[in-house]
Every structure is written in C-alpha cells, then in structure tokens.
Amino acid sequence: MSRLDTLAVHAGRRPDGDTGAILTPIHQVTTYAQDEIGGPPAPHTYSRASNPTVAALEERLAALEGGAGAVCFASGMAALDAVLRRLASGEHVVVGDTVYGGTVRLLREILSRHGVLFSFADASRPDAICAAITPQTRLVLVESPANPTLKLADISGIARVCREADVPLAVDNTFLTPHGQRALELGADLAIHSTTKHLEGHNATIGGAVVVRDAEDWLSWLRLARKSAGTNLAPFEAWLTLRGTKTLAVRLERHAQSALALACRLEATSGVARVLYPGLPSHPQHALAKRQQRHGGSVIAFELAGGKEAARRFVKALRLVTLAESLGAVESLVTHPATMTHAAYSPGERAALGVTDGLLRLSVGLEDVEDLWEDVRRGLVAARGVEACA
Numbered sequence: 001m002s003r004l005d006t007l008a009v010h011a012g013r014r015p016d017g018d019t020g021a022i023l024t025p026i027h028q029v030t031t032y033a034q035d036e037i038g039g040p041p042a043p044h045t046y047s048r049a050s051n052p053t054v055a056a057l058e059e060r061l062a063a064l065e066g067g068a069g070a071v072c073f074a075s076g077m078a079a080l081d082a083v084l085r086r087l088a089s090g091e092h093v094v095v096g097d098t099v100y101g102g103t104v105r106l107l108r109e110i111l112s113r114h115g116v117l118f119s120f121a122d123a124s125r126p127d128a129i130c131a132a133i134t135p136q137t138r139l140v141l142v143e144s145p146a147n148p149t150l151k152l153a154d155i156s157g158i159a160r161v162c163r164e165a166d167v168p169l170a171v172d173n174t175f176l177t178p179h180g181q182r183a184l185e186l187g188a189d190l191a192i193h194s195t196t197k198h199l200e201g202h203n204a205t206i207g208g209a210v211v212v213r214d215a216e217d218w219l220s221w222l223r224l225a226r227k228s229a230g231t232n233l234a235p236f237e238a239w240l241t242l243r244g245t246k247t248l249a250v251r252l253e254r255h256a257q258s259a260l261a262l263a264c265r266l267e268a269t270s271g272v273a274r275v276l277y278p279g280l281p282s283h284p285q286h287a288l289a290k291r292q293q294r295h296g297g298s299v300i301a302f303e304l305a306g307g308k309e310a311a312r313r314f315v316k317a318l319r320l321v322t323l324a325e326s327l328g329a330v331e332s333l334v335t336h337p338a339t340m341t342h343a344a345y346s347p348g349e350r351a352a353l354g355v356t357d358g359l360l361r362l363s364v365g366l367e368d369v370e371d372l373w374e375d376v377r378r379g380l381v382a383a384r385g386v387e388a389c390a
C-alpha cells in the first residue's frame, strides 16, 4: 500500500470499532474519559491538543508526503505561524522573494514585533539563498511555484545549501501538493500546506498542516505551539479534508491537463502579452519544472496587453469563472493580484515582482475545458476594445 493514489484513499482510515462503519467518524467532542488518576497517558485528553478525526488526517498527510508525521492547524497561516514561532528574538529566517502575501504580512506586522529577523532572497538561485544566510539564521522558507507569477524555487539546490549551513528548509507545497511535487524527497525538512486549497479541494474549509520529514523535535514543537495557542483544526474540517484527499490524484491530473490546454491557447492569442505556467516550454524555468514537478499544476498567470482596464473588462465579462480569492478547488476562480492578493505591496515592489496591472491569476477548476475556454474567450473579446487604444 505504498503508492500515492492508494494512500490517498486508505492511509489513516480507521473503521469505527463499535459499529464497523468503514469511514473515520467525525469525533465531534471536547474531552476524553481517563481510566484512573496518574494512569498511563491516554492517546487523547482534550481536543485542543488532539482529536481522533484530526489524527486520521495527520496520518494520511504524512503518508502522502512521505514524512514521519504531520500536525494539522486551523489554517495555512496558523501552520506557517507555528513554524516561524520556533525562532526566538534575534534569530533570522531567509524567505523566498515571492511568497504568499499572508506570509509576508505575518513576518512584517507580527513576528518582527517579537524580534524575529527576516530577509528576502531570490529562491530561483540557491547561491542567493546561501548569501542571505547569517550566523543567526535558523530557517529557510520558500514556496514553489510562487504566487502569483509562478516563479519556481530550486528546491534540491536550496536543500544542499541548507544542509551545508545546517539550517532547516521549509517548503510551502500548497500549489502542487505531494501529488505534483515531492517536497520532502527533494530535500525539504518541512512541507507546509494550506489544506484549504487542493487537499480539501472543494472550496469548503480553511485548514493547514505541516508535514515533517524526520525531525522529532519539530513534531513536538508544532504540537506544543498548537496546544498553547489553540490553533487546532476542527474535527468536521478534518473530516471534509479526509474526504477531499481521496480524490486528490484524479482531481490534480485533470486540473493540470485543463490548465496546460488553456495556457497553450492563451499563449496563441493576441492581446495576451505573456502567459506564465510552469508546464509551458516558454516558462523561464521550464527545465526546472520538469525536474522537480510531476505536472504544471492548476494555476496560470497571464498578462493582458491593455493593463488594468482590460483586466477589469475581462473579469466583468466572465459568466463561469468567479472573481474570488483562493485557488486549487473544483470551481474555477480568477484574481487580480495587483488590487487583491498583492494590494499591500507598494507599486515599486509589485513592479519588481512582475505583478503588473494587467496580470490575472486563473485557478483552473474541474469544469469542462471547452466551457472554460469559451468563458475565457468571452473575457478576451471584452478586453480587446481596450488593447486597441492602450
């Protein structure tokens, strides 16, 4: 039972001992009976610390990533927070230059108040990560592909640098999941997930997880951080995520297939200035994508020649794809990074990251790809009026 598709269905599944029901029940409960005062430790004592439904999900996620263990959290941000809080005042983290906006906010607005030091480095170049490591560095954190320009981090190259410097490497593997990218096998010590995205996959929950390759001390730290801050995942959310993971492989195969088809067609369309998708040979890091990814994933970024007004018209004309934040679920969604996910950045910072006013991010869902293309074409036709006078 070692292959991913099988693990996705069976790992952590615990038929109910009392009834024989073949699925893990939703253990909707606060506390657990203890045998005697001073007895041996029970597997569960209080649901802030652990819960059997959540534990079943942790077992599955650890099996899918090929890690020693996993700890689930109330959100992807809570998972990232628990990892970063291991740093004490005066300690330093090197962060990939294009990471999720919430991660940047957490560092700038919260953790910096507690003395945690951070600096950004170009994650496409292991030597740039190496140069950013100081004697105070206790963690390197990268994301690949990164939001929203789909820039890749060279995970195994960075892992080598981290091993030499004796600094642990955390990879936010949300975009591709262990189906699309084997973060731990590529050398990461921690794989971080917003399970909100592909792992649950149905736009129905908020959740997060950290999968640990082998370090017991990280598992104990993450459990302590969760129990202390009360950032536990609720049992119903865990159950929905367990259900979502069962179809992870079939969903991701279709997501990636449709995304590649749409990316190819967008690239051949006038009025589209550039298309960014790791599965396209034109992606600046396509060779790296082929080395470290199984497929290009579900997210495409593309730039309309007519700038912000073209983007506005494009989105307004859509009937099937919804303008909304988030990605990686059955419903296709589009976002305008410059005014949504990356609005907190200065125009200069956005320009440096390639987040232009005409850039759109499309999360390709599981609708029929021809229906999606029809909708995208409707958007492109609406945007075209602008292009002529831009």
Ligand SMILES: *Cc1c(COP(=O)(O)O)cnc(C)c1O
Binding pocket: 075, 076, 077, 078, 100, 102, 143, 147, 172, 174, 175, 193, 194, 195, 196, 197, 206, 207, 208
């Ligand atoms: C969504 C996301 C997060 C944050 O996860 P939440 O579940 O929304 O808290 C972190 N990293 C990446 C790459 C994401 O896409």
